[in-house]
Amino acid sequence: MPVNLPVPVAANLFPVAGVRIGVTEAGVRKANRKDLSVFLLDEGATVAGVFTQNRFCAAPVQVSREHLAAGQGIRAMVINTGNANAGTGAAGLANARATCAALAKELGLKAEQILPFSTGVIMEELPVQRIVAGLPAAIANAKADNWAVAAEGIMTTDTQPKAYSRQVQVGGKTVTVTGISKGAGMIRPNMATMLGYVATDAAIAPALLQSLVKELADGSFNRVTIDGDTSTNDSFVLVATHQAGNAQITAWDSADAQALKAALLEVSRLLAQAIVRDGEGATKFITVQIDGGKTEAECRLAAYAIAHSPLVKTAFFASDPNLGRILAAVGYAGIDDLDQSKIDLHLDDVHVVVDGGRNPSYKEEDGQRVMKQSEITVRVGLGRGTASQTVWTCDFSHDYVTINADYRS
Amino acid sequence: MPVNLPVPVAANLFPVAGVRIGVTEAGVRKANRKDLSVFLLDEGATVAGVFTQNRFCAAPVQVSREHLAAGQGIRAMVINTGNANAGTGAAGLANARATCAALAKELGLKAEQILPFSTGVIMEELPVQRIVAGLPAAIANAKADNWAVAAEGIMTTDTQPKAYSRQVQVGGKTVTVTGISKGAGMIRPNMATMLGYVATDAAIAPALLQSLVKELADGSFNRVTIDGDTSTNDSFVLVATHQAGNAQITAWDSADAQALKAALLEVSRLLAQAIVRDGEGATKFITVQIDGGKTEAECRLAAYAIAHSPLVKTAFFASDPNLGRILAAVGYAGIDDLDQSKIDLHLDDVHVVVDGGRNPSYKEEDGQRVMKQSEITVRVGLGRGTASQTVWTCDFSHDYVTINADYRS
Numbered sequence: 105m106p107v108n109l110p111v112p113v114a115a116n117l118f119p120v121a122g123v124r125i126g127v128t129e130a131g132v133r134k135a136n137r138k139d140l141s142v143f144l145l146d147e148g149a150t151v152a153g154v155f156t157q158n159r160f161c162a163a164p165v166q167v168s169r170e171h172l173a174a175g176q177g178i179r180a181m182v183i184n185t186g187n188a189n190a191g192t193g194a195a196g197l198a199n200a201r202a203t204c205a206a207l208a209k210e211l212g213l214k215a216e217q218i219l220p221f222s223t224g225v226i227m228e229e230l231p232v233q234r235i236v237a238g239l240p241a242a243i244a245n246a247k248a249d250n251w252a253v254a255a256e257g258i259m260t261t262d263t264q265p266k267a268y269s270r271q272v273q274v275g276g277k278t279v280t281v282t283g284i285s286k287g288a289g290m291i292r293p294n295m296a297t298m299l300g301y302v303a304t305d306a307a308i309a310p311a312l313l314q315s316l317v318k319e320l321a322d323g324s325f326n327r328v329t330i331d332g333d334t335s336t337n338d339s340f341v342l343v344a345t346h347q348a349g350n351a352q353i354t355a356w357d358s359a360d361a362q363a364l365k366a367a368l369l370e371v372s373r374l375l376a377q378a379i380v381r382d383g384e385g386a387t388k389f390i391t392v393q394i395d396g397g398k399t400e401a402e403c404r405l406a407a408y409a410i411a412h413s414p415l416v417k418t419a420f421f422a423s424d425p426n427l428g429r430i431l432a433a434v435g436y437a438g439i440d441d442l443d444q445s446k447i448d449l450h451l452d453d454v455h456v457v458v459d460g461g462r463n464p465s466y467k468e469e470d471g472q473r474v475m476k477q478s479e480i481t482v483r484v485g486l487g488r489g490t491a492s493q494t495v496w497t498c499d500f501s502h503d504y505v506t507i508n509a510d511y512r513s
Numbered sequence: 514m515p516v517n518l519p520v521p522v523a524a525n526l527f528p529v530a531g532v533r534i535g536v537t538e539a540g541v542r543k544a545n546r547k548d549l550s551v552f553l554l555d556e557g558a559t560v561a562g563v564f565t566q567n568r569f570c571a572a573p574v575q576v577s578r579e580h581l582a583a584g585q586g587i588r589a590m591v592i593n594t595g596n597a598n599a600g601t602g603a604a605g606l607a608n609a610r611a612t613c614a615a616l617a618k619e620l621g622l623k624a625e626q627i628l629p630f631s632t633g634v635i636m637e638e639l640p641v642q643r644i645v646a647g648l649p650a651a652i653a654n655a656k657a658d659n660w661a662v663a664a665e666g667i668m669t670t671d672t673q674p675k676a677y678s679r680q681v682q683v684g685g686k687t688v689t690v691t692g693i694s695k696g697a698g699m700i701r702p703n704m705a706t707m708l709g710y711v712a713t714d715a716a717i718a719p720a721l722l723q724s725l726v727k728e729l730a731d732g733s734f735n736r737v738t739i740d741g742d743t744s745t746n747d748s749f750v751l752v753a754t755h756q757a758g759n760a761q762i763t764a765w766d767s768a769d770a771q772a773l774k775a776a777l778l779e780v781s782r783l784l785a786q787a788i789v790r791d792g793e794g795a796t797k798f799i800t801v802q803i804d805g806g807k808t809e810a811e812c813r814l815a816a817y818a819i820a821h822s823p824l825v826k827t828a829f830f831a832s833d834p835n836l837g838r839i840l841a842a843v844g845y846a847g848i849d850d851l852d853q854s855k856i857d858l859h860l861d862d863v864h865v866v867v868d869g870g871r872n873p874s875y876k877e878e879d880g881q882r883v884m885k886q887s888e889i890t891v892r893v894g895l896g897r898g899t900a901s902q903t904v905w906t907c908d909f910s911h912d913y914v915t916i917n918a919d920y921r922s
Contacts, residue, residue, distance in 0.1 A: 159851040160844025160869070191840045193854065193870025226837025227871050336841050414823065414909075415917055422918035428635025431600050432745050435569025442568040445602065460569070461602025462636050500823075501918075505911050508824055509831035 105263070107389040107478055107498065109381040112267035114252035118280040120303040122146035122345030126246030127257035130238025132231055133186030133224060138257040140235060142207065142242045143181040143301070149345045151178035151219070152313040154321045156338035162190035163200040163230075164220040165337060171204070174216040181341065182207050182242075183221040183299065184235050185260050190336040191227035199230040206236040210243055221299060223260055223286065223337055255284040258299055261507070262288050266378035270367040274350040274360045279306040281367045285375035288330070288382050298335065300325055300375050303343040306364055307352040310344075316368070317342040324372035328496045329411050330383040342368075380496050385503030388420050389479045393494045396448075396486040402439045403493035406484060409437035417500030420480065425471030427456050434484055446487030452480060514672070516798040516887055516907065518790040521676035523661035527689045529712040531555035531754030535655030536666035539647025541640055542595030542633060549644060550666040551616065551651045552590040552710070558754045560587035560628070561722040563730045565747035571599035572609040572639075573629040574746060580613070583625040590750065591616050591651075592630040592708065593644050594669050599745040600636035608639040615645040619652055630708060632669055632695065632746055664693040667708055670916070671697050675787035679776040683759040683769045688715040690776045694784035697739070697791050707744065709734055709784050712752040715773055716761040719753075725777070726751040733781035737905045738820050739792040751777075789905050794912030797829050798888045802903045805857075805895040811848045812902035815893060818846035826909030829889065834880030836865050843893055855896030861889060 123145060130140035145151070153172060155165045171178065182203060189196045204218040222230065255265035269282040283302030308316070321340050346352070353361045381389055392410050397403035410416055413433040419426040430449060435442070449457035451474045456466050474480055532554060539549035554560070562581060564574045580587065591612055598605045613627040631639065664674035678691040692711030717725070730749050755761070762770045790798055801819050806812035819825055822842040828835040839858060844851070858866035863879045865872055883889055 158841060158844035159846075159848065160840050160853045160856070188837075191837050191866070191870060193868060195870070226841065227866075336837075336844060414913070418914055418917035421914070424918070428597075428600050428745075431569050432567060432635065435567035435745060439568065444569045447569070457600070457636075459602060461600060461604070500914065502911055502914050504823070505827055505830070505909065505914055508827035509833070509910075 106382040107386050109264065109378055111264055112252055112255060114249070117251040117267050117269045117282055118271055119248035119251070120280050120282050120345060121305040121347035122149055123303045123343060124246040124248050125250040125254045126242040126244065127250065127253045128238050128241040128245055130184065130234050132184050132234055138253070139185045140238045140242050141183045141254050141257040142239070142246065144211070144243070144246050145179050145343060146345055146347070147177070147179065149178070149343055150308070150310040150313050151341060151343050152317040153219070153339060153341040154317055156335060158336050160191065160336050162188050162222060162337040163192055163196035164189055164222045165339060166197060167200040167204065168219045168221065168339065171216045171219055176214055176216040178219055179213050179217040180207055180211055181219045181221065183258050185258060186224040187222055187228060187230050188224045188226050188337050189222040189230040192229060195229060199232040202232050203235055207239055210239055219341065221337070221339055223258070223299060226336065251282055251284060258284065258286045260286065262286050262382055264382060266375055266382065268371045268374040270371055272363045272367045274306060274348070274353070274364050277348050277350040279348045279350055279364055280304060281371045283371045283375050285379055287379040288384050298325060298338045298379055300340040300372065301343070302368065302371055302375070303345065304368065305345045305348040307346040307348060307350050308344045309352055309354045312353070313342060313344060320368055320372040323369050324376035327494065328376045328380045329408065330380060330498060377496055380498050383498035384507045385501040386498035387478070387501055388499040390420060390497050390499065391481040391494060392497060393481060393483045393492065394486065395483065395492045396488055397491040397493070398489040400491045400493050403486070403491050404495070405437040405439060406434050406486065407493050407495040409433040410482060410484070411495050411497035414500055420475065420499035421501045423472065423475040425451065425468060425475045427451070427471060430482060430484070431457065439486070442486070448485030448487065450483040451475070515791040516795050518673065518787055520673050521661055521664055523658070526660040526676050526678045526691055527680055528657035528660070529689050529691050529754060530714040530756035531558055532712045532752060533655040533657050534659040534663045535651040535653065536659065536662045537647050537650040537654055539593065539643050541593050541643055547662070547666040548594045549647045549651050550592045550663050551648070551655065553620070553652070553655050554588050554752060555754055555756070556586070556588065558587070558752055559717070559719040559722050560750060560752050561726040562628070562748060562750040563726055565744055567745050569600065569745050571597050571631060571746040572601055572605035573598055573631045574748060575606060576609040576613065577628045577630065577748065580625045580628055585623055585625040587628055588622050588626040589616055589620055590628045590630065592667050594632050594667060596631055596633040596637060596639050597635050597746050598631040598639040601638060604638060608641040611641050612644055616648055619648055628750065630746070630748055632667070632708060635745065660691055660693060667693065667695045669695065671695050671791055673791060675784055675791065677780045677783040679780055681772045681776045683715060683757065683762070683773050686757050686759040688713060688757045688759060688773055690780050692780045692784050694788055696788040697793050707734060707747045707788055709749040709781065710752070711777065711780055711784070712754065713777065714754045714757040716755040716757060716759050717753045718761055718763045721762070722751060722753060729777055729781040732778050733785035736903060737785045737789045738817065739789060739907060786905050789907050792907035793916045794910040795907035796887070796910055797908040799829060799906050799908065800890040800903060801906060802890060802892045802901065803895065804892065804901045805897055806900040806902070807898040809900045809902050812895070812900050813904070814846040814848060815843050815895065816902055816904040818842040819891060819893070820904050820906035823909055829884065829908035830910045832881065832884040834860065834877060834884045836860070836880060839891060839893070840866065848895070851895070857894030857896065859892040860884070
């Protein structure tokens with residue numbers, strides 16, 4: 105059961121002018137399953153992406169980077185589930201290229217105008233024939249109001265689709281932001297990927313798009329963690345179709361531009377948080393906020409040390425205010441000159457630790473009351489400066505082990 | 514059930530001349546439990562130690578460092594279980610000092626000649642009165658052949674005591690090396706500590722001892738991991754009593770000195786590996802060996818990424834040769850210029866990955882045969898240089914979650 109994650113309602117997902125999406129069943133790994141999706145983008149769309157930092161990145165990630173760099177104008181994306189095309193060597197690269205070539209041929213485009221994405225089993229050969237055979241049906245299915253279907257079409261072991269949509273006014277024009285995501289850990293059977301796609305019809309100067317997608321990722325997908333296992337295939341793509349009729353945004357300083365960016369960030373963040381809410385075995389959604397750091401980097405070190413600690417995560421699962429584990433994680437986070445006597449810890453509104461020791465007025469029952477909630481904020485003060493960072497994670501339950509220890513089938 | 518870990522036999526643990534050990538029940542946290550141990554060292558013994566790198570280190574770690582630095586000649590150590598005296602602020606430091614002062618008074622020593630150690634619950638006040646009240650009984654119990662009892666006396670949630678002993682000839686004299694350890698994760702109820710104590714009666718130049726204890730730790734306790742949670746209290750202490758009658762060792766280049774060092778390293782490594790074999794919920798003992806690195810540091814990055822990955826560890830628990838997870842962990846280990854096309858992976862004798870892709874001759878049943886074993890070696894070749902490193906870890910089972918999600922009681 106995902107944690108407080110509503111199922112998307114198709115009628116609430118606004119189409120984005122210039123984007124059509126088609127989904128089909130290609131039988132990549134299993135029959136009777138939506139496993140192949142195509143995004144078709146009108147000419148003139150601008151696309152930017154950020155990809156996994158994993159050095160063992162999958163073939164489609166390598167090809168997507170190449171095609172974005174080629175600058176031919178991206179006109180389509182193709183996403184298969186069931187197979188990650190990772191750890192597949194030279195054959196994997198050839199298969200990712202063959203997929204792009206086949207879709208390009210169907211659409212009358214160049215292969216460099218296609219971005220490929222794969223998610224699923226690692227170290228098995230991509231069944232490229234089945235994917236190519238499925239492309240015509242996916243294209244035939246393409247329509248503007250297919251976001252909810254696509255959210256389902258990119259799922260692997262996600263327990264439910266993830267999609268959000270917002271509209272804002274920019275220069276008197278209604279601008280739409282709609283996105284989908286998938287991921288629930290590095291997933292059985294080692295489905296290894298978080299994928300996120302956000303599109304807007306806003307006119308945004310193409311030169312702004314790459315820094316924008318990086319900024320959105322840093323405020324959303326780069327701030328969530330389930331098990332600390334960075335996948336081989338993570339990808340987050342932003343599409344701007346420029347069809348909303350607004351005057352092109354060339355800087356972010358106007359109120360309208362800020363409103364658009366806020367909508368983009370909200371959709372990105374909700375999509376990223378949805379992955380945590382649907383995290384493997386998750387029973388709680390945890391916000392880890394670090395304040396008082398010298399730098400944002402050291403705040404992230406502390407936040408991830410807490411968010412990745414199996415001991416902290418099992419304590420959340422147990423609703424056990426075993427808060428020494430949080431202190432210990434801050435202590436080993438790698439902040440060399442940390443002064444433990446300045447550490448402060450809150451659990452929601454409960455002040456647990458002051459000056460590195462137990463707050464004299466802290467009562468265990470107050471800690472336990474918060475720990476029993478399904479949404480919890482851990483707030484650590486480092487007492488060193490003014491930097492802050494926030495990370496979202498989930499707890500660590502028996503179901504996590506069950507899901508990940510299940511033999512691939 | 515620990516993995517292939519024999520219960521120590523008291524008769525096989527050779528006393529170390531100049532070391533007597535006493536153990537008693539002080540009721541630190543629970544009644545009827547051996548929870549207070551003292552090591553009494555003859556005058557002239559040399560002591561060196563290495564301690565947790567956790568910045569949130571416990572009060573006894575801070576005091577032990579001070580007392581070693583004071584250079585007054587360490588003559589006793591006192592170890593309590595049931596309470597870690599960590600996250601206890603200024604009161605915790607005062608309690609650790611009070612424990613030393615009380616033992617010094619009983620023994621006619623200075624407080625600076627005592628090293629204190631605590632392991633158990635974090636963020637609760639040390640019941641120093643009960644510890645002080647127990648000291649006379651611990652001292653009265655002191656004897657040379659008490660190593661097996663001490664191994665039991667320092668246990669927290671360890672399922673069995675851990676002790677090893679070796680004798681070697683140095684310059685025609687029999688030299689003894691005996692040690693004990695404890696730890697099984699950062700443990701319920703957040704017992705947070707690996708402790709290791711190794712003593713030898715060999716005469717070793719005192720100037721060599723600190724670098725020796727560091728070298729032994731680097732080859733043993735610093736190479737094991739259960740859940741990646743560095744505790745607040747980790748300590749490893751080496752005692753040399755100089756009573757074996759051998760000519761003092763002033764360098765390590767002779768064959769005899771090498772034999773002694775090998776015995777010290779073997780005992781240290783067995784003690785460290787015993788902690789992994791008794792790791793919380795462990796069903797398998799995993800050796801992770803990285804070869805072909807440019808530096809030992811980057812080999813350690815890769816080894817720990819594998820050893821800490823919840824996905825890798827759950828796959829071992831399931832006996833599932835889900836080996837893409839190992840590749841993914843190597844990929845995110847932080848080796849920036851890693852070339853995935855040079856990666857090689859063996860599981861014991863089975864060659865799984867060659868040139869970053871699946872070995873054409875690899876068969877899943879071969880991988881599964883190895884994964885079903887209780888002892889498994891993962892060997893990754895990075896193809897970048899000649900450096901190697903080895904780390905030992907265990908798998909990640911339902912019992913780990915059960916143990917760590919159990920409410921403290």
